[in-house]
Amino acid sequence: MGSPGMSRALSVLWTVTPSIYPQPWRSCSRCGEPRPFRCSGKFRLNANGKRLDAWLVYKCMACDGTWNHAVIERRAARDFEPAVLAALEANDANLVRRFAFDLAALGKSVHRIEEFAEVTVPKTLLGEAPVHVPSLEIALDVPVPISLRLDRLLAAELGLSRNRIAAMAQAGRISASGALNRRCRDGGRVRLDFADEADAEVIWRAAICEAAASGRRDCPG
Ligand SMILES: [Zn+2]
DSSP states (O other): OOOOOSSOOEEEEEEOEESSOOEEEEEOTTTSSEEEEEEEEEEEEEOOTTEEEEEEEEEETTTOOEEEEEEEEEEEGGGSOHHHHHHHHTTOHHHHHHHHTOHHHHHTTOSEEEOOOOEEOOEEEESOOOSSOSEEEEEEEOSSOOOOBHHHHHHHHHTOOHHHHHHHHHTTSEEESSOTTSBOOTTOEEEEEOTTOTTHHHHHHHHHSEEOTTSOEEOOO
């Protein structure tokens, strides 16, 4: 066991996951005009004969009319691993998410896709928290693309204003592997040096605690 060092950075993994599926806009045959469609979280399968088709089912936000988004088209059934087939039949949440966030595939059948910035950010402490925390390293795990700027994510999760984030970046106390005004990227890293900040402990505690919807924070330990 190492002793808590003065210069050791606190290291934390943020898994940034959108809480709302992207909504494709398409002309609803029932409404007779363009409407946003929400992902139902369910697949429709047609495994007749040797060919397999699968659709992810969407519902019109206005009339609940159905639109089936083709995710697997006329593929030889024997090419499918039983596990994939079972996941389709069970409406496996991870598989739904993979297809629901495949904007390139969705974009082939719709003109416009509405994305949402709402995210949940479970946080995993990597190693033990040192007694004194002069700096913080945040690793970003972004399993599906999100339309959320890095500075907005940092401001929301650290409980700081975006002006404060900008000022700290200007002073060299925040450095990131990507631009702060661009989308959060998978594998991104952010380093904060805040030894001189009066509220350093408030900041690093926020960094390792998941912000609950109520505004309360669920902290480990
Ligand atoms: Zn409709």
